[in-house]
Amino acid sequence: SDGDIVAYRFRKHGLGPIVGQRSWGGVVGIRGTLPLLDGGxxxxxxxxxxxxxxxxxxxxxxxxxxxxxxxNDPAREFAGTDDQLDRAIAEILAKLAAKPVVVPNPPKYPDKRK
Structure with missing residues (x-):
């Protein structure tokens, strides 16, 4: 469920491209259970x-x-290569190279002795 919801909101808020495969599509939730006579x-x-x-x-x-x-190819993933993660990182690095993020310097620290 969370994999669907996070991906949906990530796209809806324009946070970046989604890399991988289609999510499962199971988001109907349950709350509590109904007991059965046999203990189930x-x-x-x-x-x-x-x-x-x-x-x-x-x-x-x-x-x-x-x-x-x-x-993701299962054999490559088992060997430690995550093609989805690698592609996502490549996408992020390309976007950062095209439009670098400028991190501002913090303001002067306040004098708390007063």
Missing amino acids: FLNRPEYSRFDLEAREWIMEGVGVEPDIAVD
């Missing part, structure tokens, strides 16, 4: 998400498509 329990879908404009229910069964589709 039943979870029931109870709540979901709607868009920021409150026009429609979102993500359930659909997920979030990436801006840049990259698949």
